[in-house]
Amino acid sequence: MSTDAATPSSHLTHFEQLRFGREVIQVEAEALASLAKRLDRMFCDAVELLFACSGCVIVTGMGKAGLIGQKIAATLASTGTNSHFLHPAEALHGDLGRVQKNDVVLALSASGETDEMVRMLPSLRAWEIPLVSITGHPNSTLAQHSRIVLTLGPLREACSLGLAPSTSTTAMLAMGDALALVLSRKRQFRQEDFARVHPGGTLGRKLAKVEELMRPLSVCRVAAQSQTVRGVLVSVSKPGRRTGAIMLIDDTGSLTGIFTDSDLARLLEREQEASLELAIGDVMTSSPKTIAVGARLEEAVAVLAQCKISELPVVDARNRPLGMVDITDLVGLVPSTGQFTCASTARYDSSASTVPFQAPTQRDRA
16 A cells, blocks of 8 residues: 555654644634633523532533543532533433432533434433533534533634544633633632542642641650750650651640750760750750641641751640651652742742752751
8 A cells, every 4th residue: 555645744844843733732722712702691600500500510522522521520520519420322321310300411512413412412301400511503402402502612623634623622621621610719619628639649748737747746756855865865766767856845745845866966066975964955946946737738848948947846726746747758749850839838938939948957947
């Protein structure tokens, strides 16, 4: 078989490749700009309908539109709107049973005439399920069966044949994101809510509470400030991977200071062995940096980074230690650039949101 027909495309120069790649992005960008201008009261009606839904927002679509629908359903679910995806072909073979009377269906079809989608419509109408459609054809069968129609407007697919879903799916995704994120804001979805449904990975850890990742008090080194340095070092050893700091408390159990391995090294380097017989309260770092139980872990990361310390005691409302956040437990929050990136860093330094990490110095705990 001759391959002559394929030869021209295989010899695209870098210039031609870049030109076409930029054209694809430009076509889709222009479509999105046009779509943004098209939003009208119908979009608001769709938001209100989805917001009032007491059941589940069921997203459906076939082919590439279905893949976009899966992403939209995931975005809705992760930002406060109960949602799942329903495959149209599977719906016709029993999965329509997933649809309940208090649900709303969000249907995606560029043509509005996709066979599997159209065949679902009589059942949805019979069950009086509200239908919101995202389509490029406002007079299509899907649109005619919909309570609310979100029209994508005239679109030109970005592929050279004008056939492969590209511009249309990009527009669908943008419309779905707009719905999901407006709903999220309307629900007053907070960072705490986001953390609840994103417990895994680096993102989940950053949004977690400090008590979820701190070392509990049972594995931390704690001593009375009245003990001698030598006595503390001998008496507060812990099995396993220990933290490099000892939390010191007064008679009421309140945190009064901290003594680190660096503090000990400094005494020895200065040949101050006699200090080992002093009360540890005399050589500790008084009023150390702490973080309150219930604070987000990203706040703890910001304190560690900006104060250049390795350990951060977690305290209750009466300043009693509950545990310790240790920098070695947070390595998953340090990107490969060697920086801590924290959304809340502005709480400690309004001039920057990204703080370069530096190794702790011996007495940077003012």
